[in-house]
Structures are given as structure tokens and as C-alpha cells.
Amino acid sequence: MTSLYVQVEAACAAAFASVLDGSDPIVRTSDHADFQANGAMGIAKSLGRNPREVAQEAAEELAANPLFSSVEVAGPGFINLEVAPEAVLKGLEAMGTSETLGIETAATPKTVVIDYSSPNVAKEMHVGHLRSTVIGDALCRLFELTGNRVIRRNHVGDWGTPFGMLIEHLLDLGEKSAVSELGMGDLDGFYRQARAKFEASDAFKERSRQRVVLLQGGDEETLRLWRVLVAESIRYFDTVYRALDVGMQEADVRGESFYNDQLDTVVSDLEAKGLIQYSGGAACVFPPGFTNRDGEPLPVIVRKSDEGYGYAATDLAAIRDRIEVLGADLMLYVVGAPQAQHFEMIFSVAKMAGWLNEPVEAVHVSFGNVLGPDRKMFKTRSGETVKLKTLLDEGIERARAALAQRGERDDIDHVANQVAMGAIKYADLATDRQRDYVFDWDRMLAFEGNTGPYLQYAHARIRSIFRRVEDGTEPGAILLNEPQERALAMALLELPEVIASTIETYSPSKLCTYLFDLAQTFTTFYEFCPVLKADEVAIRASRLSLCELTASTLRLGLSALGIEAPEQM
């Protein structure tokens, strides 16, 4: 069963094809009808014909299609389309029997590698990781929902010069107490102490340098200590992921170090292809079109002048691994906007090297900053970065307080958790990811407006209807007599198209907007159309079906965003 939109578009494309083959009918939902087709104007222009005439020709063909109950040409050549009641009912019926509510799964599933979250070992996860983690996880769920093979990748920062100082600090503390400190999640404290010693003591600095040499040289004891640091950090990250309810697992971790033994090959392969130029002792590739401040070509430094490797080399190795070993068709990098140029250059080099070829695609899914109420980067009052764990805990407390105000309950811990995570995630996902967004507890936790809690509550309220059925009425055949019933039906049928465009643009905010609109449309329906109080059994049964479809759509949509939909709130 294809979605209603696809059916309408196909019908319009066919109708226009008899005027001009292969033209885009430009079908949109409309304020003046169910759909409108705007293709006539463009076609008329390219044919030098009168647009209304073109529209009229197509309209006549469309009028003969049983999919439509009304076809009208309006204005300069718009075709306004009303979908026939039978087609709407058929669509709802198919939706009701579909596991995915009519969302089509990919005919040829893609392997999608999604790189997100990517915290640093021995450093706290902070708000900066929130968006990557939340958006990345939502994209994973959306691609899974549509039948693709998703491989999550946590590109953890687990290598580099800071590890000399971190290992030395670990030794100073004694392995045991270091582990317990890290285990408690005080990663920032650990890092800061190491940093402070590094800056204050030349002796410590020298030890750290030596330690880096040992680490890179593969000294067993050093590696063992390094593994302790990594393991403790990853265990801690995992507690944050579990708290946030995101799908990233320990098994998805491929830290930078994972690619260490591939870096030489990256350089030698680039060299073999004649792409390497040496500049100041560093092995560079100069992708065309990138210049620095002085207008000179900007390099991707694959190997530094000290023979060490930087993140460019690691990213290139990772891209190869994802294509050649994992078989990626699509690679997403859910990383903040400041790295846009870096990824452009990396992708460019990967193409020059012949590693990244059509139709395989790499996309930097960039996002804006999280801002505080002052519209500056979100910081604590004392100007420090906000620990992610602290943020989540505060959210739970605030949600608990909000719920407590609404009445006593015994499952408040569980629901407060669901509401808090829903609120935090939704606030992040609902704003266009390119824009910065303002972090505001009061707004995100409100039960009114475009918020997570509002949608969760909307869902719970609808579910409650089913618990209050007293006469044994069950959802039954749908009848669409009232305009509010029909409006709700049309909104429900939009789901597949919304999912498609959400995925196409990697923009979960589109799904958020849809779910909020749907909840509003339902409210209007619910206000005008009594469900349990309707006189006739058939009407009650029909409206219960509409309630059920709406609740299912909200639940599925929220779930695709990584947000739980409690039965009761």
C-alpha cells in the first residue's frame, strides 16, 4: 500500500505527462483543498502555452480518477484536489493493519553508518555532546524504522598527547583510587588535576612526554594503563547513554586508536596516487577550493612534521574502513557546525583518493549550539561547561516536581524519568538542527506548547479513553461524517511522507512539527466529536479507531525520536 501522497503525486504526474512528459506535477498539501498541483504554470511556460489551459487539460484527466472527488482549476493554474472518501477510508484501513502505520520500508535497504556522540576519554560528557547524541540516535532509529541496516559508531577520542599526562596522573593517584574516581564519573576532576600538574610542573611535563613516547611505542605496561583509562571512561559513558535511553552500545565504540595501524597505509596510498605534497615537513593533500586567510591553498595534514598523525588521518582511515569493511552506502557524521570545513576537506580527499565514490555518500549532519537563557553558550553560573549527567539529573528533579503538582502517584520516579528525557530530547530535536537553540527548563518541561511532555500527555490522554470504555465498545469501521473527523484522518495519512522527508533532510524537527500538529488536530476533533458519549455504537467504534490510530502514530513518532510514550501520566 503506497501512501496517499504518493498515490496523488503519481496520478498528477500521469495527468501532466500527457501534456509534457516527465514534468514534475509539484504536488503539495493545501489550505484550499486536500492537495494542490502546481505543475501547470511551469509546463505552460516551457511550452509557451496558457497555464490555465494546461491545468484544465490535466484536470480533466484527474477528474476521471476515482481517487478524487473534486478537481478544480484555480487562480493562474493551480489544480485543487479533494480526495474521495473511499480512498481516505481505504488508506486508514491499510494504516491500521500495518506494523509501521503505512511507513514503507526500503525496497533495497542501505547500510548506514552513523557517527555520533563521540566524547573524549577521561573527559566529562557535557552539553556539547547532547545534540550529537540525541540527534544521532534519532537518525539511527529513523533509518532502522524504514528498514535500513544501521551501524552506530562512537568515534571516541582515546588517543593523542594528552594521554601521557593522564596516565602519569593515574600512576600518581595509584591505579586503584584513580579507577574509583573515574568510576564515580568524576572525569572532569581527573582531567583537570592532570592538566594542572602538567602546567605547573616541568618534571611532570617531562614524564608525560616520555609516557606518550612509550604509549606510541607500544610499551605493554603503558598500554595496559591506557586501557584502564579507556575502559573506565567508556563504562561511565554507557551509564549516561542508559540514562538518556539512546541506542549507543559499548560494542559501537571505535575510538581513534582503532585506526592506528591503518594510518601508514592511508599515507602510502595517498602517496601512491600522487596526492601527497610535503609542506614544512608535513605530508599534506591540498583539495582544490580551500584557502587560508592569505588566500593560499589549505592542506589536509595527513601526517604531521613530527611524524605523528592527527585527526585528519584518523578520519580518513575511518571513512575507508566504513566503506570497504562495513560496506556503507551512506555515512553520517553528526558533529557540530564548526567542523564543517574539516569534513568538506576530508570528504574531498576521500573522493580524490577514489575511496569515496558515487553512489556512496558521506554527509556532515551539522548542528548549532546549545545556548543559555542569555543567548550565549550554555554554561553554569560560574562559567563552567555543564556536565551532561548533572543536566539529566536536574531534568528528572524538575519533572518530578511538575508531576507531583499534578497529583500523588506511586510510579513517579519512572514517569519523571520518561518526562525529563522526553523534554530534553524533544527540545533539542524540535528546533531546526542548523540553528542554535536556547536551553530553557520551563519551556521544555511545560505541558503546553510544542514540547515533549505535551505530546506524551496527549498520548496518555488518548490511551486513557480506552480504559474508560464501559459498554465494551471496541474500535471498529471508520466513518468520516464530521469535518473534524476527516481533518484528523488526513493528518494521520501524512505520516509516511513526513517520515520520508525527515530522513531525506536528516531533520528530526520535521517529525516533531508533524506530531505537534497531529496532537492539535486531534484536540479539535476530540472537542467536537464525543467518543465515549456518542449516541450510536457505530460512531463510538469509529471514533475509537481514530483515537487508536492517533495514539499509535504519536507513540511511533516519539519512539522514532527516542522518546517514550507512557500509558499514564
Next chain:
RNA sequence: GCGGCGGUAGCUCAGUGGAUUAGAGCAUUGGUCUACGGAACCAAGGGUCGGGGGUUCGAAUCCCUCUCGCCGCACCA
């Protein structure tokens, strides 16, 4: 200097493959209903879509230019 992203109602944001009156939420005002657990509902006010120019029958949307904000621009990641 070059480049990227943003500038839409008091506030937070939708809407940018051109298209009929620019939408929603919050806030404000006025109504409505013996409230399916009011997430109430209906209605009103409120916008030079950052400024200017251009293309077009038609521009928030496309092009040019200016402006403001954030960010990036070689060996940190």
C-alpha cells in the same frame, strides 16, 4: 580578507524544489461548554519575513548587494 550557518509576531519557533489571505505555541484580550483526566475550544489584536535592488504574472522562498550575530580558516581534536 575568504568561507559556513543564522536574522520571520512581545517571546520561542514553523514555513524557503515560487504560487491564492505569511502560520503555530507561549503571553495578552474577549467569548463558550454541567470539563470523555481541559493537552480545553472558538475568536481577536499583534509581522516593513534584517535593509536595499533585481528576475517574474507572482518572492519569506531564486539572484545581487549591504548589514548584524555566531563560527571556521596548516601540523589540538
